[in-house]
Amino acid sequence: xxxxxxxxxxxxxxFELATLTTLLLLVLATPLAWWLxxxxxxxxxxxxxxxxxxxxxxxxxxxxxxxxxxxPQGPLGQLTQSMGWGVLSFTxxxxxxxxxxxxxxxxxxxxxxxxxAIGSRPMEVAATLxxxxxxxxxxxxxxxxxxxMVTAAILSFAHTVGEFxxxxxxxxxxxxxxxxxxxxxxGHVEAMEYAQAxxxxxxxxxxxxxxxxxxxxxxxxxxxxM
Amino acid sequence: xxxxQINIARSAFQLNLDIQLPGxxxxxxxxxxGSGKTTLLRAVAGLEKNPQGLIQIGENIWQDTKQxxxxxxWQRPLGYVFQESSLLPHLSVTENLNFxxxxxxxxxxxxxxxANKALQASIELLGIGGLLQRxxxxxxxxxxxxxxxxxxxxxxPQLLLMDEPLASLDAARRxxxxxxxxxxxxxxxxxxLYVTHSAEEVTRLADHLVVLDQGHVKAQGSVSAVLSQVVNxxxxxxxxxxxxAGCIGxxxxxxxxxxxxxxxxxxWMRDAGLPVGKAVRIRILARDVSLATAEPQNxxxxxxxxxxxxxxxxxxxPSQVMVVLKCGTEEVLARITKRAxxxxxxxxxxxxWAQVKSVALVA
Numbered sequence: 001x002x003x004x005x006x007x008x009x010x011x012x013x014x015f016e017l018a019t020l021t022t023l024l025l026l027v028l029a030t031p032l033a034w035w036l037x038x039x040x041x042x043x044x045x046x047x048x049x050x051x052x053x054x055x056x057x058x059x060x061x062x063x064x065x066x067x068x069x070x071x072p073q074g075p076l077g078q079l080t081q082s083m084g085w086g087v088l089s090f091t092x093x094x095x096x097x098x099x100x101x102x103x104x105x106x107x108x109x110x111x112x113x114x115x116x117a118i119g120s121r122p123m124e125v126a127a128t129l130x131x132x133x134x135x136x137x138x139x140x141x142x143x144x145x146x147x148x149m150v151t152a153a154i155l156s157f158a159h160t161v162g163e164f165x166x167x168x169x170x171x172x173x174x175x176x177x178x179x180x181x182x183x184x185x186x187g188h189v190e191a192m193e194y195a196q197a198x199x200x201x202x203x204x205x206x207x208x209x210x211x212x213x214x215x216x217x218x219x220x221x222x223x224x225x226m
Numbered sequence: 227x228x229x230x231q232i233n234i235a236r237s238a239f240q241l242n243l244d245i246q247l248p249g250x251x252x253x254x255x256x257x258x259x260g261s262g263k264t265t266l267l268r269a270v271a272g273l274e275k276n277p278q279g280l281i282q283i284g285e286n287i288w289q290d291t292k293q294x295x296x297x298x299x300w301q302r303p304l305g306y307v308f309q310e311s312s313l314l315p316h317l318s319v320t321e322n323l324n325f326x327x328x329x330x331x332x333x334x335x336x337x338x339x340x341a342n343k344a345l346q347a348s349i350e351l352l353g354i355g356g357l358l359q360r361x362x363x364x365x366x367x368x369x370x371x372x373x374x375x376x377x378x379x380x381x382x383p384q385l386l387l388m389d390e391p392l393a394s395l396d397a398a399r400r401x402x403x404x405x406x407x408x409x410x411x412x413x414x415x416x417x418x419l420y421v422t423h424s425a426e427e428v429t430r431l432a433d434h435l436v437v438l439d440q441g442h443v444k445a446q447g448s449v450s451a452v453l454s455q456v457v458n459x460x461x462x463x464x465x466x467x468x469x470x471a472g473c474i475g476x477x478x479x480x481x482x483x484x485x486x487x488x489x490x491x492x493x494w495m496r497d498a499g500l501p502v503g504k505a506v507r508i509r510i511l512a513r514d515v516s517l518a519t520a521e522p523q524n525x526x527x528x529x530x531x532x533x534x535x536x537x538x539x540x541x542x543x544p545s546q547v548m549v550v551l552k553c554g555t556e557e558v559l560a561r562i563t564k565r566a567x568x569x570x571x572x573x574x575x576x577x578x579w580a581q582v583k584s585v586a587l588v589a
Contacts (some may be wrong), residue, residue, distance in 0.1 A: 124273050124308075130300050
């Protein structure tokens with residue numbers, strides 16, 4: 001029993017989406033997490049709540065609003081149309097935006113915890129050693145937060161691989177564009193192709209377990225080092 | 227000359243001071259916990275906001291609110307040794323040493339060769355040559371502090387700030403670091419502010435002393451002057467005493483004694499193996515000094531000093547007084563009972579004999 005070409009395409013797309021999401025999330029979430037861990041601004045609490053929202057919202061709610069915002073009548077949709085990019089809903093780019101938002105808390109929270117754990121002392125030490133704040137961020141805060149970055153990357157990747165609701169809402173099910181493994185499984189089940197669904201589902205199960213196991217082992221080693 | 231004007235007000239705490247300190251040697255900032263010592267040091271470094279004031283080190287102004295000058299910490303050429311280990315944990319000892327040096331070099335455009343020399347000198351001065359490849363978590367507490375001190379002085383800062391660098395160490399480690407600190411004082415030109423609540427560290431290391439209490443300066447001046455101020459209950463307590471600078475005048479090999487000569491007399495003490503002519507500091511605690519109106523005869527106490535009574539002040543306990551004697555230019559303190567003052571009818575200006583029961587060599 002082999003995977004169909006469609007399934008292979010879905011697997012490839014899923015990994016592309018997850019990799020891009022993870023990379024972009026690390027770039028976006030790192031400054032955001034740093035700001036959240038350092039600021040005493042009154043905006044901290046509302047922003048923190050916003051970032052955490054995707055954790056509790058049903059993916060369909062997030063997907064619904066994204067669909068409206070990115071749609072032809074939505075503000076983002078009008079912007080992308082005026083730039084000549086067309087409408088993002090039901091495209092890979094739209095799916096990427098949705099994935100980033102959906103996995104944002106999974107990237108921000110481990111990073112923020114890592115930054116919080118560093119405390120203010122190493123940054124003060126860096127300042128007394130003539131490092132400017134930006135210099136100290138890159139030469140002290142980031143290296144010390146490395147375990148948090150690894151956790152954030154793994155969680156973002158795994159969470160993107162596992163998303164379904166958002167994909168269905170804003171991506172539809174277009175082969176090679178927005179059909180990822182989770183929607184491919186759904187399609188197989190709808191078509192009563194249980195054997196195909198089994199293969200993919202078991203693959204996902206093993207993948208998720210391995211990721212979580214790796215994370216747990218890594219955390220244990222980290223604690224031993226500390 | 228170092229000029230500090232610091233005014234920090236928090237809900238439960240105030241720090242207000244305006245002091246001028248010598249531009250060389252170790253100035254100890256001394257006081258009980260909560261007196262504002264660390265806050266003072268952090269304000270000088272710019273780690274604590276000093277909303278209004280002046281921080282001037284020699285010619286250089288680090289902060290002057292009147293002129294609107296405020297340098298952030300990283301632009302102040304200082305070295306800072308924190309109370310607990312402050313080595314960057316992800317960097318080896320060498321990388322820690324170079325972290326500040328590299329950046330100081332950039333901002334001061336100092337020659338690479340000179341910087342390398344400074345680095346080598348600080349590695350030697352603190353005896354950390356054998357630790358360079360290690361990571362901070364492979365070092366003992368004392369070694370970590372020595373690396374932190376070397377890291378600070380390698381940058382050749384204009385001012386070295388040390389916040390109780392020995393407080394996190396046990397007694398044995400502390401003894402291990404003392405000689406290194408004494409070397410720093412003797413061999414480096416840079417001024418140092420040294421925060422401590424240990425009278426031992428003050429007497430062993432400091433040249434100048436600022437006594438803080440509840441955010442105010444209670445006393446300041448040269449160490450020997452401040453320590454013999456009887457009005458100063460923070461310093462006084464059980465350990466009140468005089469600090470006298472002198473030098474070894476003679477060594478008596480037969481009895482294992484050496485004589486410390488100073489202006490106003492001489493004191494025999496246990497021979498510590500120091501050569502004749504070596505400058506030393508000795509500490510005579512007030513509780514180890516008794517007074518006599520005539521030259522004492524037939525006593526086991528070998529050390530007697532001639533002096534005149536300068537003041538008689540009530541001490542903490544109502545039964546006792548603190549007597550300040552002038553012996554030459556030095557002051558010696560004696561803690562005796564009020565009844566003794568009455569029976570001997572001691573008076574200010576009177577000439578007496580002080581019997582010194584014990585002396586400690588502090589540096």
